[in-house]
Amino acid sequence: DTAVSQTPKYLVTQMGNDKSIKCEQNLGHDTMYWYKQDSKKFLKIMFSYNNKELIINETVPNRFSPKSPDKAHLNLHINSLELGDSAVYFCASSRQGNLGLPFFGPGTRLTVL
Amino acid sequence: EDQVTQSPEALRLQEGESSSLNCSYTVSGLRGLFWYRQDPGKGPEFLFTLYSAGEEKEKERLKATLTKKESFLHITAPKPEDSATYLCAVGAQFGNEKLTFGTGTRLTIIP
Numbered sequence: 001d002t003a004v005s006q007t008p009k010y011l012v013t014q015m016g017n018d019k020s021i022k023c024e025q026n027l028g029h030d031t032m033y034w035y036k037q038d039s040k041k042f043l044k045i046m047f048s049y050n051n052k053e054l055i056i057n058e059t060v061p062n063r064f065s066p067k068s069p070d071k072a073h074l075n076l077h078i079n080s081l082e083l084g085d086s087a088v089y090f091c092a093s094s095r096q097g098n099l100g101l102p103f104f105g106p107g108t109r110l111t112v113l
Numbered sequence: 114e115d116q117v118t119q120s121p122e123a124l125r126l127q128e129g130e131s132s133s134l135n136c137s138y139t140v141s142g143l144r145g146l147f148w149y150r151q152d153p154g155k156g157p158e159f160l161f162t163l164y165s166a167g168e169e170k171e172k173e174r175l176k177a178t179l180t181k182k183e184s185f186l187h188i189t190a191p192k193p194e195d196s197a198t199y200l201c202a203v204g205a206q207f208g209n210e211k212l213t214f215g216t217g218t219r220l221t222i223i224p
Contacts, residue, residue: 004156033211041198043157043214056211090156102212104156 003027004105006091012111013081021076021108023091031055032074033092033102034066043090049074081112115140117215119201125221126191134186134218136201144204146184147212148177151198160199191222 004025013019025032033056034046047066048056054066063079074091088109094102118137126132138146145164149157161170163179170177174195176187186199198219202212 040216041151041200041219042216043200043202045211045213048211058211092156101159101162103159106156107154 004091004093004103006089006105006108008108009106010109010111012113014113015081015083017081018077018079019081019110020078021089021091021110023074023076023105025072025091025093025103025105027093027103029093029095029103030071031094031102032068032071033094034074034076035090035092035104037088037090037107039087047074047076078110081110083112086110086112115203115205115213117201117203117213119199119215119218121218122216123219123221125223126188128192128222128224129190131187131189131191133188134199134220136184136186136215137182138184138201138203139182140203140205140213142205146179147202147204148175148184148186149200149202151200151217157200188220191220193222193224196220196222 007022031050033048035043037043045058046060049068052068065077068074088107090107091105092102116139120135145162147162148160151157161177166181168179174189178185198217200217202214204212
């Protein structure tokens with residue numbers, strides 16, 4: 001199936017730990033994103049990569065570091081997890097310049113205890 | 114800064130009872146306004162893109178309209194399977210390609 005996939009779907013961890021979320025898209029898109037959705041369902045962009053190059057970084061703490069090994073992958077590494085990091089993280093992808101047709105992944109629900 | 118406000122926050126309708134969801138926006142040059150549907154535990158699913166005031170788009174029981182300050186998502190004779198959270202987002206004409214989302218309207222259709 002052509003899609004945006006994320007792993008894991010659920011992530012429960014202790015404060016202070018380091019964790020990663022992986023994202024892959026097989027749609028042939030140039031641009032990939034990480035969005036964060038809080039408990040009130042507010043969806044806010046964190047990062048955007050185009051052809052492995054960072055183009056959007058929306059005032060996200062340095063503890064969050066995205067990495068794009070190639071056009072089809074965008075991983076999110078989080079250091080020293082805090083309670084406030086608990087949220088659902090969505091990966092998305094779109095063709096360059098084709099704003100509005102991002103395909104979203106199923107999300108990763110991160111719970112920090 | 115771009116802003117999107119959706120109302121109501123939640124809406125319960127009887128099956129077949131038509132209604133509208135509102136999305137008010139402020140943006141420094143609208144590149145596009147987007148509607149998404151989100152089911153529980155899933156990612157947002159793209160519905161419509163509107164680019165200019167006066168534009169309308171339809172898909173099954175849904176119709177999206179756009180003015181210079183707001184967009185409406187009209188739902189006609191809804192069915193229980195239309196229950197979901199509907200998200201509105203705007204993209205600005207200048208700058209990067211991010212979307213600014215509203216907090217959504219949680220729609221429940223009662224059989």
